[in-house]
Amino acid sequence: MSRSPVWHPFHQHGLGEDIPLVTHAEGAVLQTADGRRVLDAISSWWVTTHGHNHPRIMEAIRRQTQKLDQLIFAGWTHEPAETLARGLVEIMPDGLDYVFYSDSGSTAVEVALKMALGYWHNRDEVRHRILVLEHSYHGDTIGAMSVGARGVFNRPYAPLLFDVGTIPFPAENPQPTLDALEQACAKGDVAAFIVEPLLLGAGGMLVYPPQVLAEMRAICAAHGVLFIADEVMTGWGRTGTLLACEQACVTPDILCLAKGLTGGSVPLAVTLATAPIYDAHYSLDRDKLFYHSSSFTANPIACAAAVANLEIWREEPVLDRIATLAQRLAQKLDALAQMPAITQPRQCGTMIAFDVETGSDAGYLAEIGPKLRAHFFARDVLIRPLGNTVYCMPPYCTAQDDIDRIAEAMASGVKACGR
Numbered sequence: 001m002s003r004s005p006v007w008h009p010f011h012q013h014g015l016g017e018d019i020p021l022v023t024h025a026e027g028a029v030l031q032t033a034d035g036r037r038v039l040d041a042i043s044s045w046w047v048t049t050h051g052h053n054h055p056r057i058m059e060a061i062r063r064q065t066q067k068l069d070q071l072i073f074a075g076w077t078h079e080p081a082e083t084l085a086r087g088l089v090e091i092m093p094d095g096l097d098y099v100f101y102s103d104s105g106s107t108a109v110e111v112a113l114k115m116a117l118g119y120w121h122n123r124d125e126v127r128h129r130i131l132v133l134e135h136s137y138h139g140d141t142i143g144a145m146s147v148g149a150r151g152v153f154n155r156p157y158a159p160l161l162f163d164v165g166t167i168p169f170p171a172e173n174p175q176p177t178l179d180a181l182e183q184a185c186a187k188g189d190v191a192a193f194i195v196e197p198l199l200l201g202a203g204g205m206l207v208y209p210p211q212v213l214a215e216m217r218a219i220c221a222a223h224g225v226l227f228i229a230d231e232v233m234t235g236w237g238r239t240g241t242l243l244a245c246e247q248a249c250v251t252p253d254i255l256c257l258a259k260g261l262t263g264g265s266v267p268l269a270v271t272l273a274t275a276p277i278y279d280a281h282y283s284l285d286r287d288k289l290f291y292h293s294s295s296f297t298a299n300p301i302a303c304a305a306a307v308a309n310l311e312i313w314r315e316e317p318v319l320d321r322i323a324t325l326a327q328r329l330a331q332k333l334d335a336l337a338q339m340p341a342i343t344q345p346r347q348c349g350t351m352i353a354f355d356v357e358t359g360s361d362a363g364y365l366a367e368i369g370p371k372l373r374a375h376f377f378a379r380d381v382l383i384r385p386l387g388n389t390v391y392c393m394p395p396y397c398t399a400q401d402d403i404d405r406i407a408e409a410m411a412s413g414v415k416a417c418g419r
Contacts, residue, residue: 015370020377025052028398030382038380041392041406045384046201046233047264050312051397057263060308064301073101073297080303087310088270091242093251096272100290101298105232106139108256108269109194113143114292115254115273116192116226119280122288130162131184131193131225134169135203138194138230147194149203152364165190169200170208178215185223192226192254197244198348201233204364205353205391207346210248217250226253226277232269236260237322238393240349242313253277263309268302321396325350328400329392332407339411341418353391356418363387371417381409390414 008019021033028051030038040048050057064080071078085099100115102108113130120127130147137153138144145154146161154161165184170177184190197213200206220227229252234244236259241247245255254277258269281290296302312318326349333352337345345354358368366387376383383392383406390413392406 017370017374027051027053028395028402036380038377038382039394039398039402039406041376041381041383041394043264043393043395044382045259046238046393047259048395049236049260050263050309050318051395052264054263054265054312056312057265057305057308060304061265061301064304068300070296070299070301074293078298078300078303080300080307081298084303084306084310087307088257088272091310091313092255092272093243093245095251095274096255097275098273098278100271100273100292101303102269102271102292103267103294103296103299103302104139104269105230105256105258106141106144107294108232108258108271109138109144109147109228109230110141111271111292112194112228112230112254112256113147113192115271115277115281115290116228118290119226119277120191122280122283127189127191129165129184129187129190131165131167131181131190133195133200134166135200135206136194136196136230137200137202138196139232153202167193169206170212174208174212174215177212178219181216181219185219185225188223190223190225192228193220194228194230196230197234197250198239198247199234199244199351202386204386204389205346205348205351207348213245213248214250217248217252228252228254228256230256232256232258236309237318237396238349238351240322240326241319261309262302262305263312265305266299266302268299268306318396322350325394325396325398325403328403332403332410336407336410336414339414341414350396351391351393353389356388356390356414358388358418361388368417372413375413375416376409379405379409379412381406383409 022030023033024031028040030040068078088099089097100111102111132147135149137148142160147164167180168177217227229245231243235257253274255272262268281288329352330347333345333347336342341357342354343357356368358366361367364387369385369387372385390410
């Protein structure tokens with residue numbers, strides 16, 4: 001077979017690693033062209049919630065393809081977008097009354113940043129500084145990279161990125177984080193603070209408690225700083241609740257959602273905002289309108305999939321499934337934590353993670369990462385370690401015997417590849 005012309009994301013083709021061809025999927029299982037049954041232990045990059053090819057979502061997509069495939073959304077609308085927006089406002093925290101559509105987590109963050117800056121600009125107030133949390137990751141477009149941690153993900157593109165203020169990650173003692181946020185906000189030039197609530201994903205599956213999230217929100221509110229919650233990964237049940245913010249009783253000024261918005265079936269993202277942010281752009285002056293869009297904004301087929309996802313959340317015991325999965329994963333993590341090479345075991349909802357002791361070779365580019373990935377795949381388990389950080393975040397439908405297989409692969413991988 002000749003070499004594929006496809007350039008894959010986050011993949012170094014020069015290493016010559018095999019790229020499996022997946023032909024179909026169902027539930028938590030991927031079927032490959034060579035007949036393998038691979039467990040999707042990371043929900044295909046954290047997007048698949050209820051399982052692959054969920055019948056209700058697939059049926060909604062089929063129905064919509066027979067009605068309307070695509071429509072310009074500038075000054076036009078369609079029923080799936082209207083139904084979805086009303087459903088989101090109903091299910092999300094009170095006050096997030098306006099829904100802006102985009103097509104990925106990165107663009108949802110770009111929208112949030114532009115909303116925040118536009119809010120202050122249209123109020124004729126000079127606030128332009130953005131604060132971020134250390135180790136954060138918000139996507140790979142220019143604005144999203146700018147508010148993420150500087151490092152391997154964005155080093156070649158540094159000339160394109162704008163400066164931000166970095167608040168230290170709340171480790172064992174959160175006080176330095178809170179003090180730094182207070183001092184930064186008190187300067188009066190901060191437009192917004194963007195965070196991944198409770199769980200930082202690509203930064204290493206780092207966890208911090210709800211109380212810290214609540215205190216950070218309170219500091220921002222006290223200084224009039226807009227609070228942006230990037231729940232692209234943490235939303236739709238990953239942390240045990242619909243939103244991670246719920247656990248801190250926090251309502252952000254701006255909320256970013258994607259990934260599980262359609263159950264992980266097709267791309268769609270939303271940025272929800274409060275009335276004051278919408279009102280700052282509402283005017284007879286066209287110069288003050290919100291200048292952002294993409295060709296496929298609010299694609300009707302994607303919106304129909306998201307409407308079906310909302311129906312599943314309303315009508316099925318999704319939170320019960322999440323609680324059961326989290327309990328089963330906790331039991332496996334307890335057993336894994338007994339291994340001497342495993343450090344920093346941690347859990348947040350349906351995500352469990354740990355670090356593998358490697359000496360000085362740690363971090364995203366740790367040599368153990370590709371070795372572990374190959375070990376897991378040889379055992380028909382899809383896990384992509386973040387360097388020496390191993391984690392799993394399976395779909396909510398994952399059965400007990402499949403969880404057992406995932407845990408067994410993790411344990412054998414640590415024995416084979418760890419110190």
